[in-house]
Amino acid sequence: MILLAASLLFMPACDSGVPARHPYGVYSPGSLQEGPPDAGQETIRALGLDDAAAYADYNLDLMSELGISWVRLDFIYDAGRFQDPEYIDRVRERGLEVVGNARPVATAPGDIEAFAGELARLVHRYPWIKTWQIGNEPNLGWKPGDYAALFAAGQRVVRAECPDCRVALGGVASLYGGRAAALGYYRRLFDALDGERFTGAPFDVFDLHYYGAAGAAADMVAALADYQQLLAARGYADAVAYWVTETSTTTGSPQPPPVVPTQSEEQQAAELVSRFVAMLGAGVERIAWARPYENYRYNGTDDGYYDHNALVYNGLGSEAARGIPAGTRKLAFHAYRLLVEKTDGFEAVERLGPGRYRFRFGDDRPPVYVLWGEGAADIEPGSTLLITSLDGSTQTLPANELILGQEPVFAERTADEGDR
Numbered sequence: 001m002i003l004l005a006a007s008l009l010f011m012p013a014c015d016s017g018v019p020a021r022h023p024y025g026v027y028s029p030g031s032l033q034e035g036p037p038d039a040g041q042e043t044i045r046a047l048g049l050d051d052a053a054a055y056a057d058y059n060l061d062l063m064s065e066l067g068i069s070w071v072r073l074d075f076i077y078d079a080g081r082f083q084d085p086e087y088i089d090r091v092r093e094r095g096l097e098v099v100g101n102a103r104p105v106a107t108a109p110g111d112i113e114a115f116a117g118e119l120a121r122l123v124h125r126y127p128w129i130k131t132w133q134i135g136n137e138p139n140l141g142w143k144p145g146d147y148a149a150l151f152a153a154g155q156r157v158v159r160a161e162c163p164d165c166r167v168a169l170g171g172v173a174s175l176y177g178g179r180a181a182a183l184g185y186y187r188r189l190f191d192a193l194d195g196e197r198f199t200g201a202p203f204d205v206f207d208l209h210y211y212g213a214a215g216a217a218a219d220m221v222a223a224l225a226d227y228q229q230l231l232a233a234r235g236y237a238d239a240v241a242y243w244v245t246e247t248s249t250t251t252g253s254p255q256p257p258p259v260v261p262t263q264s265e266e267q268q269a270a271e272l273v274s275r276f277v278a279m280l281g282a283g284v285e286r287i288a289w290a291r292p293y294e295n296y297r298y299n300g301t302d303d304g305y306y307d308h309n310a311l312v313y314n315g316l317g318s319e320a321a322r323g324i325p326a327g328t329r330k331l332a333f334h335a336y337r338l339l340v341e342k343t344d345g346f347e348a349v350e351r352l353g354p355g356r357y358r359f360r361f362g363d364d365r366p367p368v369y370v371l372w373g374e375g376a377a378d379i380e381p382g383s384t385l386l387i388t389s390l391d392g393s394t395q396t397l398p399a400n401e402l403i404l405g406q407e408p409v410f411a412e413r414t415a416d417e418g419d420r
Helices: 037-046 052-066 088-093 112-125 144-161 179-193 217-233 265-281 331-343 415-419
Strands: 007-009 024-027 070-078 081-083 097-104 131-134 166-169 205-210 241-247 286-289 346-353 356-361 368-371 384-388 394-398 409-413
Touching: 024 052, 024 241, 024 331, 037 052, 052 088, 052 331, 070 088, 070 112, 070 286, 081 112, 088 097, 097 112, 112 144, 131 144, 131 205, 144 166, 144 179, 166 241, 179 217, 205 217, 217 241, 217 265, 265 286, 265 331, 265 346, 265 356, 331 368, 331 409
Parallel strands: 024 070, 024 286, 070 097, 097 131, 131 166, 166 205, 205 241, 241 286
Antiparallel strands: 007 346, 070 081, 346 356, 356 368, 368 409, 384 394, 384 409
């Protein structure tokens, strides 16, 4: 794939359940699994809600407000059984496609035969889930050979129990070790996968995770290129779709680790749009933000990265001291909703140059441009453009007067121009 002129034809998942309408998703809405029980209760109380079920519904309302199309949900495997998300049926009722992650809490395979048997029952229980991911961020504790053995066993189960399902390889974490370490783990993992037995293609989806500070869109595209080269060398490239099921950056001043700078809402919102658009322009099929609502004391850490990386404030910890109410939507929330609204139904996205992208539609709608960087936009010469900022404010001006900055804007011909 030539990244400088990449385009994406969005193809919804082939399933008989709820297909994704577009590539925009969210990882793990409504989950309180990652924090201590008392932190979860504080999160619920801060919103004035009664229980975890009400909190899940609150998050699903956020999903409807955003207009996203799909979610990735964790099915935690512990003590020989899977724990289903209690609100999974309500997710489907909202019209969201579910990507299921079969996620062991252990960092070693254990009884692989028992895992495979439970996974078979899980896939049967949810025949409308058409993508199953085996494991999550295996480089955080799993030896490559151990994860390869678990993945192969899970892959054979999914192929046997749901022949029209897609299988996703677990995304490797890059927040702490960095891009080079993640790539190195994948090299060792592919060596281990070569020794395993699979049914058909080993996997259909390659998942890229990327967190860190703002200003990372170009580095994400470079990381994707690294992975594409690696998969091409291993003979996988032609049969694999590239997804990003976890990416985010923060607002405020998280406590390390990891060390990330203090960032504003404007920086986070700009980063969401630039990351998503740049990755779609580089050939990514789907992309999701992690997460919609801020965790509180993620894994017991006070005021850490995951207390700051979501789209809605939890109003706890340092936010309570600053007087931010729980449930306050960040600018990134509104920017994400705007991205979905402006590009919903696109047929292809094209990279015209650094920070210049064009979304094309299969009907008679004019293209939508997402633009950032420096200098003149150099699009639609002679036209009058409707310019929409990330906060939703608009202005109309001649195309030759559009000068860009680091915050992305949406540009489209005005209705009068479209009628000419």
